[in-house]
Each structure stands twice: as C-alpha cells, then as structure tokens.
Amino acid sequence: MQRTVEHASSAFPTLLDSDAVATQSGSSKIATIRETVGTPFVDNPRMTCRGVEVYYGEKRAINNLSIDIANNEVLAMIGPSGCGKSTFLRCLNRMNDTIASCTVKGNIQLDGTDIYHPSVDVVPLRAKVGMVFQKPNPFPKSIYDNVAYGPKIHGLTSTKIELDEIIETSLMKAGLWDEVKDRLQDPGTGLSGGQQQRLCIARAIAVSPEVILMDEPCSALDPIATAKIEELIAELRTQFSIVIVTHAMQQAARVSQRTAYFHLGDLIEVGATEKVFTNPLHQLTEDYITGRFG
Amino acid sequence: MNIQTIAAAGVLSLLLCGPALAARDYISIVGSSTVYPFATVVAEQFGKTTGSKTPKIESTGSGGGFKLFCSGVGVSYPDITNASRAIKKSEMLKCQANGVKDIIEVKIGYDGIVLANSKSAPLLKLSRKDIFLALAKEVPDPKNPGKLIANPYITWKDVNNSLPATTIEVLGPPPTSGTRDAFVELAMEGGAKKFKFIKAMKKSDKKAYKKLCHTIREDGAYIEAGENDNLIVQKLQANPAAVGIFGFSFLDQNSDVIQGSFIEDTAPTFEAIAEGAYPISRPLYFYVKKAHVDVIPGMKGYLAEFTSDKAWGEEGYLADKGMIPMPVAERKQFQDDVVTLKALDMK
Amino acid sequence: MKNPLEPTPQVCKRYRTEKAFKRLGLSAIVMSLCFVFFLFYTIIADGYSAFTQTYIQIEVSFDETFFRGANISNANFPALVKRSMGKIFPGVTGRKDTKMLSSIVSPAAAYTLQNLVETNPKLIGTTKFIWVLADDDVDMFFKGKTVTNVAESNRRLKDKQLTWLDQLVSEGKLERRFNKTFFTSGDSREPELAGILGAATGSLLTLFITLSLSFPIGVATAVYLEEFAPANHWTDIIEVNINNLAAVPSIIFGLLGLAIFINFWGLPRSTPIVGGLVLTLMTLPTIIIASRASLKSVPPSIREAALGIGASKLQTITHHVLPLALPGMLTGTIIGMAQALGETAPLLMIGMVAFIADVPGTFTDPSAVLPVQIYLWADSPERAFSEKTSAAIMILLAFLIAMNSIAVFLRKRFETKW
Incomplete structure (x- = not known):
C-alpha cells in the first residue's frame, strides 16, 4: 500500500505535492481520505490517472484518485449510487467540460499525453476515447447516417465506398449488421432498445477509438439484449480498451478483467476481477459485494 | 455567429441606403380625420385623372398633423396638413423655429356637427342653451340664479319642458377629437352665453369661463364613444333613447335610419349649413408648405384639383361626400391665394 | 353478501368531482366555440355580399x-x-x-x-x-x-x-x-372601386421584411443565449429584458421605430421597409422565447451523443439540436408573424395608417396593411364600406388561417420522434 503511493509520487512528484496541499485544505468536511488498496497500476498502460479530483462548484465528488487502464482490458467500475464512478468515467473523455460548475484537478494521460493540457482539443480526444451512454441515444436519423456521422465530421473518408466499408465493418463489429443490412435507411430510433444500444456502439467504433467508455450500457435493456451486449464487449476487448460502469456485480464479474470499487468519491480497491469478488482486501469492498449495503 | 454577422450586415446596409431612398415622387399629406374623407376623394380623383401618383394621406388628427407639418422642410416632412380648425399661434411659432417660413392657408368649406337620434324616437328640437344645460358639468342653479351647481338634470324634460321625458344619454367623441373641440366651443359655449352672469365671466375670469363652458359632465350622461362615428350610428339604431354627436357626412349617409335634431329651430340640412343658418358648423382647412410646391411633383396639380369648382363647388364631388361648400366669393379668394401662393402672415 | 369491489363513498365522490371537472371543461370549449361561430357568422353574413x-x-x-x-x-x-x-x-x-x-x-x-x-x-x-x-x-x-x-x-x-x-x-x-375590382385594386374613396390588393401587397411586403430579419436574428439570439452565453448577470439582465419586451404594448415599438428608423436613419414614412423593421422589433421577443423553449426541449442525450463522438459544440448544434428544435422555432415564428399581420397600433406611429390608392410595388412605396385597411374602412361614412370592412376581415382571417395551417404542416413535416 505504501508502495503504490511512492510509485505515484515518483512518477508525478510536483503534481502530487501540490495536490496534497489542496487535499489538506479542501477536505476538512470529509473525515478521512481512504487510500486505494490492491493493484491500480499496470505495466504499459493505455491511460494513466494520477491524483484526480473532481469538484462540482465547492463540492468535491472525487478524492485524489489514481488508476491505470491497460491495453485490451475491460475495467469494470462498481460501487453504490453517487460514489463518483460515472463522474470519473466522464473525466476520461472530458465530457465533464459541458458542465460549467465542474472542475477537474490532477493528471490524466492518454498514450502519454495529458488530456487536460491547454493544447489538447476535445474533438480528436473524443474520437480516441468513445462513449456509450446509459440510455440508447441514436440520432433521429437513419441507421446509416448514425454510424456515418462520426467518420464524416472527423474526415476519415473521402469516398462513399470507403464510408460504406466503415459502416459495414462497424456494424459487423457491433453485431448488428445481419439485423439491419437490408434497412440501413430506416430510422435508427425505430430499432429495439438492445439494437439501438448496439447501434450506439457501432457509432462509437466507427471512428476507430482506442478506448471505449460505457456508462451502465445495459441498465435500460432486457436480459437477452444485455447478454448480447456482454458478448459484444468480450469481442471488442481484442481491439479496444473498455471501461464500463455497472450496477450489476454479476455483469462486472462476467465481462471484466479488472474491477475497481468506488465508495463516496474514493477509489477503495482495484484488482483482478476474480480476486476482488472472491477475496477482497478492503472491508468496504467485502461489505458491498456480499450485499451488506449498496 | 455567422447568422448574426449576416443579419448585422443587412441592417447596416439598410442604414447606409436609407437616406438614398428618401427622394419622394408623391405628395405626402397628414392631418385632421374630419378633412380626411374629403382630401382622399380629391387625391384619388387627382391620381386617376392625371396619371400622377396618388397622394398619400395620413389621418393623424389636426394637432398631430401640425406637429408633423411643422417639423421641418424637406422630403421627409409632409407637404400639406389638413385641419378642422385654424392654425394656432404656438404652432406657427414651431413652424418658424423649424424653418417652415411660408405656409399657405386654404379654407375648403364647412362641416356641420349634428346631434342625431334613431328614427324610431321623437325628433328633438334643441337650443344651444338646452345642450349646455344637458351636458355641462356645472350649470346655473335654477332656484338661485347666479350660483353654479353640479348638473342635476336626468331627463331632457328636466332641461326644457317641451322636450320628451327620456333620459339624457349622449354618445360623443373623446377629448382628443377635433369634433369635440368644435362642439364644446360652438354648442356648449354658445348655450352658456345665454346666461348673463356667465357671459360676464368671460371678461372678469376668462379661465373659469372657459372651464365652465368646455367641461362636459362625467356622471355617465355623456358617453365617450371613440373616434369611430359609424359605431355611434350603429349604437343609435340599437338604442332609440340615445343621442349621438358626429359630423354631417355621417348623417348624410345614414339619413334613412337616423334623424338630425333641430338646433335653434334649424334642421341640419346641407342648405342650412351652407347658408350659415345652422349654428354648429366649423370651417375646414388645409395648409401648404410653399417651399415644397415646386419640389414635389404634382403639388400644383393637386392644389388646382382641390380648388376647382368640380371639387369644392356647390355641385362638386366634395359636396356629394357631405362637405358644405363656401360661398362663391370666398372660394374665389382662396383660389387666388393658391394661384399666387400667398403665404400666411406669421406675425 | 356485500360485494367487496363495490365502490366506496369516497370513490363515488372522486368520480363525481372528475365528472364535474370534465363538464366544466367541455362547457368552456362549447362557449368559446359559440363565440367563434357568432363572430364568423356576423362577419360572413355582413361581408359576403361585398364579393358581388x-x-x-x-x-x-x-x-x-x-x-x-x-x-x-x-x-x-x-x-x-x-x-x-x-x-x-x-x-x-x-x-x-x-x-x-x-x-x-x-x-x-x-x-x-x-x-x-x-x-x-x-x-x-x-x-x-x-x-x-x-x-x-x-x-x-x-x-x-x-x-x-x-x-x-x-x-x-x-x-x-x-x-x-x-x-x-x-x-x-x-x-x-362577381366583384373582381375588390381583389385587383387598391384603396378608393368610392366603395364600389375600393379593393384589398394594395393592403394585401403591403402586408406581404411588410411581413417579408419582418420574417427575413426576425427569424435569423431571433434564432441566432436564442442559440447564443441557450448554448453559448456564460451564466452571469449580463445574461440574466438580457433574459429578463427579452421576457419584458414580449409583454410591452406594441405601440411602444411604433414610437421606437419612429425615433430610430424615420427620424434617425431617415427611412421614408409609411413604407413596408419601416413597417417591417418595427414589426421585427415587436416579433423578436416572441420568436426568441419560442426558440429557446424548443432548444431546451431537445433531449440532452442527443447533445451527449454528438459530443461523445467528437462533434464540436457548433456541429452539435447545427447538425443535431437545431434540426430537432426547428419545428418549435417555426411555430413560434409563424405565431409571431400572425401577430405582426394583425397589428395596427405601432404602424400608426410610422404613418402606415394612411389613404394609399396605388398598389405598392417595392419596399419603399407608401403602403397600408390589411388591418389598417379594415380600420380605415370601418371609419368611412359611406355605408357600402361596412360590407367591405367585413370582407377585408374575411381576407385577413383567411391569411391567418393559411399561416397557421402552414405552421401545423411544417411542424408535422419536420417533426422527428426520439
């Protein structure tokens, strides 16, 4: 445990120092800041987060959080409602920028680039870090246009043939191609809930991201549609890093390689999924997964 | 943001080309709503027969007309203003201050103000004194001559024994109207003067005299019916007890449903007003900016049309519309004034 | 034996209240329909003869x-x-x-x-x-x-x-x-010669100016205030002012127009261009408020979807938010236009309440508009003008109904479900 903090401070000495001051002065309301147990850091990470703190106005939503996201892994984030897991997820592609009162401190890097650096533009960032939302939200346009929108605005293709190809492969990867190939011009909003969510996944992968963020992608779906999405996540792992927020612990256990447990703005424990679910290090994690609260 | 820029550019270009658009090839006339129905006929006749553009006539009221007319010289100001009264001293001063030095006054004829009621009610034979007693806010106390009391009269019979016992209910124009000004001056003041002590007040206390003569009662007997005289005519038909006050042309057009009350034993007929026998009539005017006569196309033609016998003569089309023509000599005089462009003495 | 599912007295009372409320609503509608029919009946009964x-x-x-x-x-x-x-x-x-x-x-x-x-x-x-x-x-x-x-x-x-x-x-x-003259000529002091074309053309020219200025300005303002404006006191002040302006008596806009467009800019009096500008001022608040409401009603999930895929803010707005908000904006605009079509008070101040016999051809010709024509005819002594007045009201109503139908049609046409 002591080791992890040293690891962090050796990597980002100045940042952590200044943050430590901020934490001391700003955290008087929160009794304790719990340190993360387990293995938050990996070798050769895709994304690294160090000392991340998120504020909504004066209120702090996430306390001094550090974690890595590995290549080709599914990282599940679990925890009771309001624990900050969705807030943290939205820091990873700067969706929190749209909320005026929200400020993010700390350091988040994608492939070694600080994504909150003033020179970083959110447009290419969001192309690299795609997002799938809780409620399926296809555009009120045709299936084709839904998937084509990303490649079009990012200028990924110059010809219609290339575009058609991207759409086909994206829909195939999302496991939707066979169901919709004959009706690409039908409105995306006319599909069933599960199909809509897979369309949203297809839309996200059409711009070839590196990381896909999923914010409770199955909470609005029935068990069969959920199973399909879970299968899909397992397949997508071979190409992308996936961070998934979920309320269903079974789902986390089924789809993820690593699991992170959040509690009231603290990252309590990170570890291999199997280990977290069978032998949690922290008392809070154990209480949660055994159903004592949550 | 782009859209805003385009919109801003549009507004700016309007701003720039604004003054360039201002050259005018039609006559602009403003003024009295009483003269409006007559001036418009002349304008239309002028436009239709000469092929010039028809003058534009705004109905702004006499006061509003002078205000616009006296604002300055130039194409953005009106050329002519119509008025149902003569220009006031203060208006002349305003004209002068704004550079409108020479104006030509043209009297065009007379308009009678009539009191009328429905055909289904008895014909009223009124005197100006009756009108004053029926409508003034304060009237002389019949028991104590020389003292004023709040108007106590409820029916016409209370005012004058020979009149019917119907409630006094008069629909008339609001204070903003020129017809109202003329009515209080000619009918009310004319009636008030019949009382010796009131007449004496004119010399001793002019302000109080004016106030007494010109203040109409506010207890519901006089109902301000708005500027729309057609509405008054319709209300009279619906309510035979009511009496309306409006211009002669409305009686002329509706003589099948309403009847004009006799004033001082004279019926409001075309002939009686023209002869001057009917006591409540007023002159109508228009005023021309001399500086504009040679600048705005058609000015001379319009003036000639208005002052021609086929327009304002006894058999002219304005008489058909209900305007009462002037005697021949008076017409001749104003016709000459127009030809010679004789400016009004502004002193 | 007592039926356990028999309605209790409370339930009966609930049903009675419900029925009473329904009846109240129905009678309100019937009453307003009666008024509308009465209005239409009197106008048509009086005015139909003007067409011959x-x-x-x-x-x-x-x-x-x-x-x-x-x-x-x-x-x-x-x-x-x-x-x-x-x-x-x-x-x-x-x-x-x-x-x-x-x-x-x-x-x-x-x-x-x-x-x-x-x-x-x-x-x-x-x-x-x-x-x-x-x-x-x-x-x-x-x-x-x-x-x-x-x-x-x-x-x-x-x-x-x-x-x-x-x-x-x-x-x-x-x-x-059939009275062809009524549809082919301008105003006249002879009732048999008077026509509605001059006023109708004036209304069209005026509304064209109003629409082409107030729609882009209104939508741009709404988009800025709703999507870009920082939340500070200035924005609040602007917002309060816009809401206030929507409730200001329209004659105030006439006075403003007189001061700015005629006295300061020197635009000619009594012309569609000035009328259009004045009515633009008058309709802008309506359009802005309606546009903001319809921007607000676009679900945030659509914005998130677009932003999440890397669309910029402007792209999100122009590609997704505006198309979804457009039907509501158009409805607001057409309501504003219908308001402008029926307005006389502000036009009085800028000299459009005038006798204008020639049919206007350009934006700088003097012209009247339909409601002004109705007002002027209603005040004319000749009795034949009363049927012309009613006929002109019928034309104005036809214009209004047509505009509202267009609004409904556009809404149906562009409406997208999500």
Missing part, C-alpha cells in the same frame, strides 16, 4: 367630337357617361333630374371608359354596350342594406331613381356580378 357588385349596362357612342384634343385623357368622360344614361331614359330632362340620373352610375364609370379608350383608341367613332359599376347607393339598395320605408327626403335614392332602376332591371340592363 351591381353593374349597369350603358350604350356608349364614342363620338369623334368628344376627342378633339390631342390628349385622349383630357376628354370629358363624365359627360360621356351622362349622355349614355340620357340615351336610356330619353324622357329625363332638367338639370336636377339629369344629375340624379347620372348619379345612379358610379363616378368610376368615367374611369372605365377612359381606360377602354386609352388602351384601344380604335373605339373612337364606334358605339358599344358597356357594363359599368353602379353607384354604391344603388348597390346597397339591391343588396337590401338600406331602409326604404322612410320619407323620400330621408333616402339616398329618391323615388324617381327607384323607377329608373326598376326599368333597368326589367330591360336586363342591371346585373350583379
């Missing part, structure tokens, strides 16, 4: 003696009409009688002949049967809008004129026809 007009056939001999002068238009056309009337009634002599006789045809008859000869000078020397407009008093008589059972002196039409008219009817020389 009485015509009289006269035989005109275009004698060369009449056209001696070089200029055809200087010929004495009224005398030509008078002579033609004399030809139908040879027995009428005397100055007074001939005047009465010629007054049963409209003064417009002379213009009709003048136009005929000017367009076709070959008519000179020939004799033709020509239908001319009857005087408005004759027209009113045949439409049953005058009272005839009063003493002769109190009638506009005298006994002699009535016998002449009887003769014309029996000879088939008097007819009621």
